[in-house]
Amino acid sequence: MDISQLGEFGLIHRIAEHLKTPAAGLVKGIGDDAAVFEGPPGWEIVITCDAQVEGVHFLPESMAPEQIGRKAAAINISDIAAMGAQPTFMLVSLGMPKTTPVSFVDGLYQGFKQECDRFGASIIGGNMAHCPERIFIDITLLGQVEKGRALYRSNAKPGDLAAVSGPLGDSAAGLSLLLAPEVRVDEKVRASVLKAHFTPNPRVDLGRALSASGLITAALDVSDGAAQDLGHICEESKLGAVLWAEKVPLSQACKEVGKAAGKNPWEFAMFGGEDYELLFTFSEENQPAVQKVLTKAGFSMTIIGRMEEGDPKVRILAADGSAWNPKSTGWTHF
Numbered sequence: 001m002d003i004s005q006l007g008e009f010g011l012i013h014r015i016a017e018h019l020k021t022p023a024a025g026l027v028k029g030i031g032d033d034a035a036v037f038e039g040p041p042g043w044e045i046v047i048t049c050d051a052q053v054e055g056v057h058f059l060p061e062s063m064a065p066e067q068i069g070r071k072a073a074a075i076n077i078s079d080i081a082a083m084g085a086q087p088t089f090m091l092v093s094l095g096m097p098k099t100t101p102v103s104f105v106d107g108l109y110q111g112f113k114q115e116c117d118r119f120g121a122s123i124i125g126g127n128m129a130h131c132p133e134r135i136f137i138d139i140t141l142l143g144q145v146e147k148g149r150a151l152y153r154s155n156a157k158p159g160d161l162a163a164v165s166g167p168l169g170d171s172a173a174g175l176s177l178l179l180a181p182e183v184r185v186d187e188k189v190r191a192s193v194l195k196a197h198f199t200p201n202p203r204v205d206l207g208r209a210l211s212a213s214g215l216i217t218a219a220l221d222v223s224d225g226a227a228q229d230l231g232h233i234c235e236e237s238k239l240g241a242v243l244w245a246e247k248v249p250l251s252q253a254c255k256e257v258g259k260a261a262g263k264n265p266w267e268f269a270m271f272g273g274e275d276y277e278l279l280f281t282f283s284e285e286n287q288p289a290v291q292k293v294l295t296k297a298g299f300s301m302t303i304i305g306r307m308e309e310g311d312p313k314v315r316i317l318a319a320d321g322s323a324w325n326p327k328s329t330g331w332t333h334f
């Protein structure tokens, strides 16, 4: 059997089985946006890692090295944000061909640093190795959160509402233009979706506000598409969910790219990924209070679904209430 037969999430489950023995001080291991272990008195330490691989996550010819560095840092900061934590220390592991220009590495580090500076994180080390075929950037990021305040994927309750912190699909719309440059759209539209794809904005302030509110039952960042990511909350909370397709917020730019490319823009939002907005759940009675937290933090909130008893699956409903059975399920590596 090769790994493509297991699939990305099957492989993670298998690795998790090998690593089942509890470790001292570990609060949360495999299964969430980041792991948590006990930290300074009153705080817990959060740790995560995510890679960016040439050809899989980025095309060097379409991104400046600064942009690649910034995005590699941002996607990790986003996982710390999704835990409700503050990013602190970063380790960077690089794999590169011998022929990589030094100016590429300089640009990469400018990007890492720019993004870390925005959120008060510091690069404290890393590793590098020769990788003849392509560039591989793997970042490990630590963060901290007040004890008991981390936002997990696993505590959603039946009846909870599921909401997102901003429009989805722009990043996938941007990627679709990169892959099909012949598609004609207004330059402002192109610039806006490419910006979403190249420069995601980790929602650290929002994650901190949601954590402090004590109102959130589950949260994660949208990296694989809203449908699959809501599915991760289902799996960890052992619940089903309904996702109301027409409620998923889309930007005008995303709709225009869909129209120009002959694609349904809701598919960008539900199955595209790399949005890095937060997706979170809370009980219906707390909706006004959660809305206040979002408004105070300067974000909009759109309710897109509801958790329900049942198998850990997401039922996608179209505007007329009929089931939507799409071909895609969301991003998966294998």
Ligand SMILES: Nc1ncnc2c1ncn2[C@@H]1O[C@H](COP(=O)(O)OP(=O)(O)O)[C@@H](O)[C@H]1O
Binding pocket: 012, 015, 016, 029, 030, 031, 032, 033, 034, 035, 050, 079, 223
């Ligand atoms: N190679 C691996 N070894 C151990 N755990 C892993 C591995 N790959 C992923 N995981 C764990 O699986 C969970 C889900 O990972 P992933 O889907 O990549 O989350 P995210 O989208 O937040 O990056 C996390 O807890 C992660 O630490």
Ligand SMILES: Cc1ncc(C[n+]2csc(CCOP(=O)(O)OP(=O)(O)O)c2C)c(N)n1
Binding pocket: 050, 051, 055, 056, 057, 058, 059, 075, 175, 223, 224, 272, 273, 274, 331
């Ligand atoms: C050249 C190229 N092809 C495809 C994509 C789309 N893409 C790559 S990875 C990914 C999902 C998120 O990455 P992943 O490594 O799964 O992050 P995680 O879910 O672990 O945070 C998407 C949508 C891209 N960004 N660039």
Ligand SMILES: [Mg+2]
Binding pocket: 049, 050
């Ligand atoms: Mg990951």
